[in-house]
Amino acid sequence: MKKFFTTLLVLLLVSCSSTDISEEASSDDTQSQEIVFEQGFGKNPSEYVANWNKLVSEIASDEETLFYFSIDPDNVQWASTDRNILLYQFGLNENTQSAFVLNMLIADDTVVGVEFFSPVANDEVTAQRTRLFFLIIIAMSDETLDKDGRESVLSKVGLYDEVESPNQIGGGVTVNAVRYVVEPLVDRGLLVGINFYSTSDSE
Numbered sequence: 725m726k727k728f729f730t731t732l733l734v735l736l737l738v739s740c741s742s743t744d745i746s747e748e749a750s751s752d753d754t755q756s757q758e759i760v761f762e763q764g765f766g767k768n769p770s771e772y773v774a775n776w777n778k779l780v781s782e783i784a785s786d787e788e789t790l791f792y793f794s795i796d797p798d799n800v801q802w803a804s805t806d807r808n809i810l811l812y813q814f815g816l817n818e819n820t821q822s823a824f825v826l827n828m829l830i831a832d833d834t835v836v837g838v839e840f841f842s843p844v845a846n847d848e849v850t851a852q853r854t855r856l857f858f859l860i861i862i863a864m865s866d867e868t869l870d871k872d873g874r875e876s877v878l879s880k881v882g883l884y885d886e887v888e889s890p891n892q893i894g895g896g897v898t899v900n901a902v903r904y905v906v907e908p909l910v911d912r913g914l915l916v917g918i919n920f921y922s923t924s925d926s927e
Contacts, residue, residue: 763867764835765902765924769810769828772835772864773797779860793856795826803827809839822917824857829923837903837923838865844915858920865902865922873899881906890915901925 761779764772773795784790795812803809810828822843829837840861842854862874869877878884881904882895893915894906903925909917 764864767835768833769835776864779863840920842918844917861922866900868900877904898925
């Protein structure tokens with residue numbers, strides 16, 4: 725388990741800035757490209773989804789990646805009658821036991837944070853997808869961070885730490901009024917998922 729998690733952390737060590745994002749979705753030759761997008765916090769849910777999809781369309785290297793990581797607005801649904809959490813699951817068309825899940829936290833029709841669940845599996849596809857999802861979430865949370873700033877966030881939430889058990893994974897940090905938290909999901913001593921929280925801490 726520790727060996728796999730170390731591999732996952734290496735894959736997460738990637739460059740990402742608001743105007744220069746490597747084409748991380750490509751497993752072959754990659755090249756930098758100038759892109760324009762807006763962060764999602766402070767926008768209404770429709771704008772958040774539109775900005776997410778714009779970012780994905782700019783960095784996706786093929787149609788399969790574009791389809792998997794894009795959010796279908798028709799499949800975004802309220803998680804409860806309180807109407808303060810919007811739920812979206814990625815990859816529902818795939819026959820998998822666990823899917824990537826994004827919860828958008830809503831206050832006054834504004835996205836103020838996200839809760840993201842990533843399954844943990846000992847395969848390259850899941851690790852690659854986790855890497856790209858983390859990139860997108862951080863970019864959508866704060867467009868002012870450069871490459872080093874984003875890597876610093878990942879480091880400060882404990883993603884690069886050596887640990888003796890899955891329960892020791894994770895931590896939290898506040899950067900530019902955004903709170904980032906990583907928590908492990910452990911079942912019977914095994915790491916089965918990672919929860920990544922990104923919330924506005926400006927109020």
